[in-house]
Amino acid sequence: MIYSITKKHPRNLTDMLHRYKRYVAANGTVAAKQKRIACRTSDKKRSDQLDKSTKAGEKNKKPKFEKETTGKIRYPKPPAYPDQKAYHPLNKPVSEIMHIKRNDPLMVRPPPMYTQPHERNLKIFCHHHNEHGYYTNDCQHLQALTTDNINNDYWEEFVDNSEIQFMMTRGADSPQLPWGQTLKSD
Structure with a gap:
């Protein structure tokens, strides 16, 4: 040089x-x-x-x-976004929770979407990202945010306690199959 x-x-x-x-x-x-x-x-x-x-x-x-x-050991890759299922049953849809808590300081704005805007479906809209591409109820960032806040005991008013009680009593009385379905006794 x-x-x-x-x-x-x-x-x-x-x-x-x-x-x-x-x-x-x-x-x-x-x-x-x-x-x-x-x-x-x-x-x-x-x-x-x-x-x-x-x-x-x-x-x-x-x-x-x-x-x-013979080669490197290849472990299966985890999915890009893990399935964000609600840990607690909710009494309202995630999009409605977002509209109620939109001024809450715990409602953190997500990062922008990675896909190009011209490639997204313009008929559907995510109110959490303020961008087109998918529905608000399917937004993985919003689902993760709500489950984190519920697990940290901030948004307990959105947990449906009646379903939790039903699940607890059902498990004691009826036998359960390994994949989560219960047997009906006649």
Whole structure:
């Protein structure tokens, strides 16, 4: 880099910074290329060792290093937004709770949506984001906000206690199947 600067002097500071960024990017690509070459040579060595072991008559036995080189362990990715189901049964829809609590300081404005505005459905509208694209009752940010505030005991007036009592008494009397349905006894 110093050679290129002394050979042709930069006109200003931005020109010098531009040259520096190009130099750093070039060094990064060279390092990545060297790393790829090193991986290829190590893979060749491992394949040579595998060939030697199979020639020696150990066809059924696998070498110890093969488990490590078969690939990375891939765990399933979580969904982009986890399913935000109400932890407590609500006595009003989420959109109505939003309209009641719109001046509450706990009602935090969400970040803007990531999709382009021209790609969204203009027939439906989210009042929480003030943007088109989906219904207010389906807004995951709003559902997460209400469940957090209810779990922190701020908005207890929206919890439907009659359903909670029903769920508690139902569990004691009737047997429940593993997937949550109850058996009817005649």
